[in-house]
Amino acid sequence: MPVVTRQGQPAWRLRTPRTVLLAWLVWFLIVAVLVWSWQFVSERTIWAFVADAPRQGGDLMARMVPPDWAYTAMLWQPLWDTINIATLGTLLAIIIATPLAFVAARNTTPALPGLRALALLIIVASRSINALIWALLLVMILGPGVLAGIIAIALRSIGFIGKLLYEAIEESDAKPVEAIIATGASPAQMRLYAIVPQVMPAFAGISVYRWDINIREATILGLVGAGGIGLELMASVNVLAWGRVSMIFLLILATVLASEWVSARVRAAVT
Amino acid sequence: MSTRVWHRPPLIGDARLRWGLSVGFLAYLVLAVGSLEVNWQRVAEGLERGSAFAAALFSPDFTSRGDAILEGFLESLAMTFVSTTIGLLLAIPVAVGAARNLSPLPIYLLCRGFIAVSRSFQEIIIAILFVAMLGFGPLAGVATLAFASIGFIAKLLAEDIEAMDPKPLEAIRATGGSAAQTLHWAVMPVVLPRLVGVSMYRLDINFRESAIIGIVGAGGIGATLNTAFDRYEYDTAAAILLLIIVIVLASEYASGYIRGRLR
Numbered sequence: 001m002p003v004v005t006r007q008g009q010p011a012w013r014l015r016t017p018r019t020v021l022l023a024w025l026v027w028f029l030i031v032a033v034l035v036w037s038w039q040f041v042s043e044r045t046i047w048a049f050v051a052d053a054p055r056q057g058g059d060l061m062a063r064m065v066p067p068d069w070a071y072t073a074m075l076w077q078p079l080w081d082t083i084n085i086a087t088l089g090t091l092l093a094i095i096i097a098t099p100l101a102f103v104a105a106r107n108t109t110p111a112l113p114g115l116r117a118l119a120l121l122i123i124v125a126s127r128s129i130n131a132l133i134w135a136l137l138l139v140m141i142l143g144p145g146v147l148a149g150i151i152a153i154a155l156r157s158i159g160f161i162g163k164l165l166y167e168a169i170e171e172s173d174a175k176p177v178e179a180i181i182a183t184g185a186s187p188a189q190m191r192l193y194a195i196v197p198q199v200m201p202a203f204a205g206i207s208v209y210r211w212d213i214n215i216r217e218a219t220i221l222g223l224v225g226a227g228g229i230g231l232e233l234m235a236s237v238n239v240l241a242w243g244r245v246s247m248i249f250l251l252i253l254a255t256v257l258a259s260e261w262v263s264a265r266v267r268a269a270v271t
Numbered sequence: 272m273s274t275r276v277w278h279r280p281p282l283i284g285d286a287r288l289r290w291g292l293s294v295g296f297l298a299y300l301v302l303a304v305g306s307l308e309v310n311w312q313r314v315a316e317g318l319e320r321g322s323a324f325a326a327a328l329f330s331p332d333f334t335s336r337g338d339a340i341l342e343g344f345l346e347s348l349a350m351t352f353v354s355t356t357i358g359l360l361l362a363i364p365v366a367v368g369a370a371r372n373l374s375p376l377p378i379y380l381l382c383r384g385f386i387a388v389s390r391s392f393q394e395i396i397i398a399i400l401f402v403a404m405l406g407f408g409p410l411a412g413v414a415t416l417a418f419a420s421i422g423f424i425a426k427l428l429a430e431d432i433e434a435m436d437p438k439p440l441e442a443i444r445a446t447g448g449s450a451a452q453t454l455h456w457a458v459m460p461v462v463l464p465r466l467v468g469v470s471m472y473r474l475d476i477n478f479r480e481s482a483i484i485g486i487v488g489a490g491g492i493g494a495t496l497n498t499a500f501d502r503y504e505y506d507t508a509a510a511i512l513l514l515i516i517v518i519v520l521a522s523e524y525a526s527g528y529i530r531g532r533l534r
Contacts, residue, residue, distance in 0.1 A: 033352055034352055034353065036349070037348070037349035037350075037353045041350060041353055044346070044410075045409065045410040046408065049405060050406070050410060053404045053405050056405075084307070087299075088307075129516065130480075130482065133493075133496070133512070136486070136500055141317040141318070141324065142317045143310060143317055197279060237399055237403075252392075
């Protein structure tokens with residue numbers, strides 16, 4: 001217990017002098033970093049524009065307010081593309097991530113050294129790059145269009161689904177595995193009859209959850225040319241057609257809410 | 272004599288629902304794949320570029336645009352710190368307002384509404400609006416990330432406040448404590464570790480997002496990356512991507528470590 005001597009008497013303190021000093025040092029560092037960061041941002045800001053911001057903002061809102069309802073007729077095709085990007089991308093990711101998860105899970109990985117590390121590396125690399133960056137890359141390689149979007153969504157989702165699924169596999173109960181092996185099952189039969197039934201609900205939940213996230217992400221992939229409703233959004237922003245922009249926002253909001261509802265229903269049903 | 276054959280139990284018990292879902296999904300798949308328009312000639316041309324980029328990943332060029340990369344990363348980091356702090360400071364009152372055990376219904380609904388709006392839109396969509404309002408540059412990025420952080424931190428914090436033990440609240444109120452004193456002596460000690468944890472988590476997310484919102488002009492490393500792609504400088508782009516992966520991993524481990532220590 002931290003005790004200091006004050007006027008010859010021991011006195012209780014909440015913290016030792018060293019921790020007090022350390023706490024002040026940490027606070028000082030945080031404030032110093034913040035001040036430096038703010039200066040950095042401030043130097044690169046044209047404050048004349050910022051002074052104008054409330055008027056600009058009000059102007060923007062005024063232009064957005066009657067959403068361009070007639071424009072919806074042109075939005076159904078991009079919306080269909082958006083849903084396809086999310087769904088097919090998730091499907092592609094599931095097909096790749098499932099075997100990957102079985103390789104990455106400690107209890108089902110093949111006894112080949114290095115294979116598990118490779119699977120983990122793929123999962124980590126896929127997870128740390130945003131779908132939009134993947135899309136930027138793929139649009140450059142494959143050209144603009146829905147295909148680039150589907151692959152971008154898939155590349156991002158492999159890591160997500162792979163990670164959650166391999167954790168579910170590692171958490172599965174070992175007893176059914178032993179029981180199935182005791183009947184003389186091959187390793188493949190063991191996975192199919194002992195592991196798969198155990199992780200099936202988790203698998204369905206993870207997939208639908210990622211599909212829901214992917215619907216959100218697919219709405220913006222068009223900003224870099226990867227198809228879907230984002231293309232229309234970028235086109236409308238570029239010509240400053242704010243009435244169309246707000247219409248697209250409303251449609252995106254409705255789609256996201258609908259997919260969230262579906263995902264919540266399915267996840268409630270399987271768990 | 273009929274032999275009974277064992278089958279594995281299906282995931283969906285109801286046979287009609289199972290078949291309905293399967294057939295519906297197959298029909299959707301046919302329609303969706305049928306509506307894909309792929310320019311295979313363009314894809315074939317692109318494979319060459321793809322292999323060029325894959326080669327660049329193994330020989331990244333950190334130096335020839337070194338200044339721009341450093342500037343981009345510093346900008347991203349500065350945006351991350353400032354926006355997380357602003358977001359955190361503004362999220363605390365919103366979280367208190369959105370906790371049903373502390374706030375009256377009108378304030379509760381207002382704060383919950385704000386959180387819902389802030390969380391529904393992707394950062395990049397908010398960034399488009401802020402760039403239109405504040406002009407190009409990191410300040411638009413700071414505003415975007417701060418706005419998104421408010422919803423995120425406030426939601427998690429409000430849930431934590433709502434889940435807290437009502438006894439400390441009652442005890443402080445029984446001694447005649449004011450609303451501010453109740454917050455300080457009853458609520459804060461309970462939610463402080465959680466608050467630090469959530470902020471670390473959001474710091475991590477804000478850095479990732481700062482790499483994206485540059486694409487629409489809101490500053491940060493995303494702008495540098497976009498420029499590199501536009502100029503077909505694959506080796507510089509590869510260097511930036513590798514750096515993003517390394518920093519994201521480092522910050523994920525760091526924030527995980529700090530959150531683990533707090534528990």
